[in-house]
Amino acid sequence: MTSLAPAQSALEPxxxxxxxxxxxxxxYFDVAALVFILVLGALVVALAKRRTPxxxxxxxxxxxxxxVITAVTLVVLLVMSVxxxxxxxxxxxxxxxxxxxxxxxxxxxxxxxxxxPSKIVTTTYELHVPVGRPIELRLRAADVIHSLWVPSLxxxxxxxxxxxxxxxxxxxxxGRYEGMCAEFCGLQHANMRFVxxxxxxxQFDAWRAAALAPARPPADAVAQRGQDVFMKSxxxxxxxxxxxxxxxxxxxxxxxxxxxxTIGQGTAPNEVGHLAGWIVDPQSTKPGIVMPGTPFAxxxxxxxxxxxxxxx
Ligand code: CUA
Numbered sequence: 655m656t657s658l659a660p661a662q663s664a665l666e667p668x669x670x671x672x673x674x675x676x677x678x679x680x681x682y683f684d685v686a687a688l689v690f691i692l693v694l695g696a697l698v699v700a701l702a703k704r705r706t707p708x709x710x711x712x713x714x715x716x717x718x719x720x721x722v723i724t725a726v727t728l729v730v731l732l733v734m735s736v737x738x739x740x741x742x743x744x745x746x747x748x749x750x751x752x753x754x755x756x757x758x759x760x761x762x763x764x765x766x767x768x769x770x771p772s773k774i775v776t777t778t779y780e781l782h783v784p785v786g787r788p789i790e791l792r793l794r795a796a797d798v799i800h801s802l803w804v805p806s807l808x809x810x811x812x813x814x815x816x817x818x819x820x821x822x823x824x825x826x827x828x829g830r831y832e833g834m835c836a837e838f839c840g841l842q843h844a845n846m847r848f849v850x851x852x853x854x855x856x857q858f859d860a861w862r863a864a865a866l867a868p869a870r871p872p873a874d875a876v877a878q879r880g881q882d883v884f885m886k887s888x889x890x891x892x893x894x895x896x897x898x899x900x901x902x903x904x905x906x907x908x909x910x911x912x913x914x915x916t917i918g919q920g921t922a923p924n925e926v927g928h929l930a931g932w933i934v935d936p937q938s939t940k941p942g943i944v945m946p947g948t949p950f951a952x953x954x955x956x957x958x959x960x961x962x963x964x965x966x
Contacts, residue, residue, distance in 0.1 A: 662832035757800030760842035778906035801837035825852035841942035847920035868897025880961025
């Protein structure tokens with residue numbers, strides 16, 4: 655399952671935002687470790703002492719001293735936290751790549767806006783970003799509260815119905831970084847995953863151009879039959895395949911479905927057997943999702959798989 659498990663650790667930052675979060679973590683860790691050692695030391699001293707109660711005038715300065723140290727420590731932790739929060743929000747982002755992110759139960763839609771509607775790229779699962787450039791994720795929720803978190807790249811930010819939020823991040827190393835929903839949102843919350851693909855500007859531009867292209871037409875008679883099966887079924891009600899009559903927006907776009915590594919947002923590998931099972935009975939792979947099963951005749955199903963397999 656290695657191909658399904660990209661980097662996902664807040665302690666291995668691949669971007670400046672995540673580095674701030676990691677610094678804060680170790681700052682808190684150091685303070686907590688120091689406090690732990692001091693408290694244990696005080697306990698040992700107390701146990702070793704004679705069992706005679708101290709006079710009140712001897713206790714008083716100790717209590718006052720401990721209170722002051724505690725207050726100062728809490729203020730220092732607060733300042734560290736506020737400084738980190740400000741650093742996270744203050745990345746220079748004049749030339750940011752903007753992405754409109756919508757959280758659905760239980761998948762992510764990524765739209766790269768453009769002044770020309772025909773140049774808007776819409777994808778799911780894989781969020782492609784150029785390395786070294788700030789990314790401005792404009793977050794909205796379609797149904798319930800979700801939360802977007804890519805531990806290797808940034809802190810998390812909630813997606814709240816009716817209230818748009820923004821998250822800035824920057825990937826400083828190329829790679830694949832796993833993201834997930836970090837706010838419980840129902841049955842398949844744990845399978846609401848995605849991957850940030852950080853690549854060079856050239857690779858990103860090439861990907862964007864490919865993503866913008868309409869779906870490949872069926873390559874042979876079997877795939878053609880598969881397309882007919884798709885269009886005559888209820889699939890187009892929910893799914894879009896750019897360049898065809900399928901324009902549904904309830905579920906993820908399928909224009910380039912064959913280029914994704916997984917189906918169901920990381921639930922299963924995108925292999926023909928899993929895809930067949932998914933089409934016939936998605937509820938047994940990902941119970942609770944909107945998509946109903948469709949009992950296609952086996953020849954229709956094989957044709958449909960051939961068609962979808964060609965949508966690279
Ligand atoms: Cu969406 Cu949890």
